[in-house]
Amino acid sequence: MNIFDCVIVGAGPAGLSASLTLGRARRKIALFDDGTNRNRVTTQSNGFLTRDGIKPMEFKEIGLRELSHYPSVHFFKKTIQNISKYRSNQFIVKTDDGQSFISDKLLLASGIQEHFSVPNIRDFYGKSLFNCPYCDGWELRDKQLIIIADKEEHALHMAKLLYNWSKEFVILSNGNKFSKEGIHELQKRNIKVKTETIKNLIGDNGYIQQVELTSGEKVNCVGGFVVPSFYRPNPFLEQFNCEINEDGEVITDGLGRTSCKNVYIAGEIKRISSPSSLINSAADGYKVAISINHDLSEERF
Template sequence: MNKYDCIVIGGGPAGLSGALTLGRARRKIVIFDNGTNRNRVTQESHGFLTRDGIKPQEFKNFALKGLETYPSISIFNETVIEINRDDQNDLFLVHTSNNKSYITEKILLSTGIQEEFSLSQIRQYYGKSLFSCPYCDGWELRDKPLAIIAENDEHINHMTKLVFNWSKDLIVFTNGYQLSNKLRNDFENKKIKVYTAVIKNLYGNHGNLESIELETGENILRSAGFVVPNFYRPNKFAKQLKCQVDENGGIITDGAGRTTANGIYIAGETKKAGPSSLMIAAADGNKAAFSINMDITLDRF
């Protein structure tokens, strides 16, 4: 069985960036990626310097092409299903869905997060006309008649005030949540209408939103909008490996990718279980790789 210096779980910008740095440090690396990166549903990725507007898969292919220069990096399209720690030898045994096992000294968790929505219909429009990040997609929706779909004061307040920078034509949909009087007054002063009725359905074609129907029978025209999903980690690896978390569910690190579990490092959205940009995730992977390489160096010197 081959032994690796580090196994990278997750081939998004954080994992690929980390692997690149480790490959350049002549470390033997394997990346496991099953193609479930959450930005795969979007048409374009924005905000990454020199690659603004690139298609997510094109961005990923470009990154993978760059890794081909380094012969010590392997990439497997497999899903990791279990990680066991070998305390006696200070190693990890990684098992995949293909009934294969791999040994490694270090692990970089960069599996990202996934969204879940209270309205299943949002999936039909998510990534095409409904989005969760104004910094990523606000420019393309500027001055359009937009919907804000969120279901508590904190999320409604944050998203609405932020999106107001890109379009003043906003309508807030709370899907049954009763907005606080203060927030309602703030919105009324900016001529932002609020509907608190439960949403019955979304209408549109080929992922392009056209209107939102409420249980009251009202049907409000909107061409696009922003939603606030709930985010979750798609696996329990950090918990199973006993990485400590803070009161907000973020995984505690030393600021450079090291978790409280020896040999386990983390980068990207996995760390805070919240959304991040491509550029920040890639920087996280780079930073974690510096830590991994230094720790390997000190272990062996």
């Protein structure tokens, strides 16, 4: 049986950062990842100091290469099928190929995933349609854009944010009605709002050119932003009865400890209301790793 100090689920920036910190603390770590990270669809990741514009796969490869210098860190490219309590306060992790791993601590850093209301949006997502202006607004500055947002509050927030990068954009609500007050606030800035349902997104090789509405109207654009809904890709938090508030945010002590003993979280998995940047997730992974190492030190001294 493989026995570890901590199992880390997810080799995104949070999981990689936590693994590096714990590896340097000489903890025996099992890091699992199945290649389904959310940013795999995009061509570059922006805003991470010294790595601005890096390809997501290259970012992960650099991280894994750095981890290889620490013999107590073990990386497994596997899908975790089940996690359950083992003995008193340990966990047993089983992968889809039948292997089992025992760990004292469990760090969930598997992030969140998007759900879109427009069926073929993934044909363009990551190349010309994005969800974060901080990550991709610079590349789309001063261009003719769209914002796809089902909810008025999301549309208003994105419009105010995006307006600093480009003032040439149309908001598409995909069949959802906005209030007169909301539309008026946008129209004061000459921002058009189209409330018809989206019939189709038209473009080539991931680069959008038009949005066809059910009315037959076509809206021209070269890119834009979409506000998706988010969900957690696995049920582990709920399985261990970790406390989650009504907004979908996991309750922690501020240092990654959940309400379930020995279960920690880092990165985007904490809340499904909004995504996080690479640099924030990496910083969170470092912070939570400190908590894990502190708890191990206190328990074993």
